[in-house]
Amino acid sequence: IRIEMRQKRDDKRFLKSNMTKSPMTKSEQLLRIDDHDFTMRPAFGGPPIPVGVDVQVESLDTISEVDMDFTMTLYLRHYWKDERLSFPSTNNQSMTFDSRLVKKIWVPDMFFVHSKRSFIHDTTTDNVMLRVYPDGNVLYSLRVTVTAMCNMDLSRFPLDTQTCSLEIESYAYTDDDLMLYWKKGNESLNTDDRISLSQFLIQKFHTTTKLAFYSSTGWYNRLYIHFTLRRHIFFFLLQTYFPATLMVMLSWVSFWIDRRAVPARVPLGITTVLTMSTIITGVNASMPRVSYIKAVDIYLWVSFVFVFLSVIEYAAVNYLSTVQERKERKLRERLPCTCGIGNPDEMMIDPQITGYGSMDVNTTGNYGMPENGGRQDRILAQVALNDPQITGQVKPSRGYVNIWIDTHAIDKYSRVVFPGAYILFNIIYWSIYS
Secondary structure, three states: OHHHHHHHHHHHHHHHHHHHOOOOOHHHHHHOHHHOOOOOOOOOOOOOEEEEEEEEEEEEEEEEOOOOEEEEEEEEEEEEEOHHHOOOOOOOOOEEEOHHHHOOOOOOOEEEEOEEEEEEOOOOOOOEEEEEOOOOEEEEEEEEEEEEEOOOOOOOOOOOEEEEEEEEEEOOOOOOOEEEEEOOHHHHEEEOOOOOOOOEEEEEEEEEEEEEEEOOOEEEEEEEEEEEEEEOOHHHHHHHHHHHHHHHHHHHHHHHOOOOOHHHHHHHHHHHHHHHHHHHHHHHHOOOOOOOOOHHHHHHHHHHHHHHHHHHHHHHHHHHHHHHHHHHHHHHHHOOOHHHOOOHHHOEEOHHHHOOOOOOHHHHHHOOOOOOOOOOOEEEEEEEEOOHHHHOOOOOEEEEEEEEOOOOHHHHHHHHHHHHHHHHHHHHHHHHHO
């Protein structure tokens, strides 16, 4: 009785397991899926299985300088031979399957080295294709989007050229078990002619193969997809270089404004300094915090120095003018009053020297400066000292006091030195980085 009960119990378990087990499809029966252990690689224990790879780049989506990465969508195709999947065929016609059969057979365990994110597209179904040929050759294709790291050198930004790489490698199988290679060499990489980027010009794609060593597991075959990008400069010319140059040129306008027009020159200098600060802040906000100087930093900070020096130049002019006014005020206090001179007509400014005509000494508060401010500020005081009560001398004599004041000289030199130095800087800058 116990034997019969045990037999009935086993029969129920067998029937239950058969009910839960999905029935095999005709294609699976043809490929003899259940007759082999597909957890093992083909020809296990023998030589490494060759797996050829080719790639079709669909799009190069984004290049991020802040995150130092790029995003690429591609078709990744694998080629190998698994004799366990061979099947008889009269017309040598292959069979194509979707992702459901992929989970039941052996496929290469590829992964992207230094990838941050990646996924297989699943709209409207999983974008996976498996094609099996009668002789056991297999084509395995999938559509993947991957975001991978790209170490960028921004020392020449934005006049730089960057080279990024996408690296493909087997995760579990060393070169003793799996030999990974480009199926058709450099022709294994195909790109869409319509691929374009807003900031970069794609110069070239090419492939290489190397061995990667891990101390704990061994040597692995690694495939590289290299692509070179050259940055478009026109955007940065409009947004960064031209505004900075215009601000520097605007700061030069103060050299042509009268030094006594403080409300005009001071706000002009402050406005250009603040605008340059805003441009520098805006550029650095969209860049990673690297520890070296970029090409755009050199240009912006040199431009900032030129703008700042124009403000310092006016401070120097204003200070020297104040000093000169104090000296001239003291000079007027030392000059004798015309009321104590016997012949006040003899005290006059020599018109042949100044070109301004006769003027009273007491009017020297205007410093002999015409309204247009076009001539040098100078005073030639010619004082006739004939009265013994003033000079204390018996014999008449003539004394000359010459005071040369040229506060416009700094402005005049700045009109030439500042533009000349900035033009020289631009010539050197663009000859180095272009």
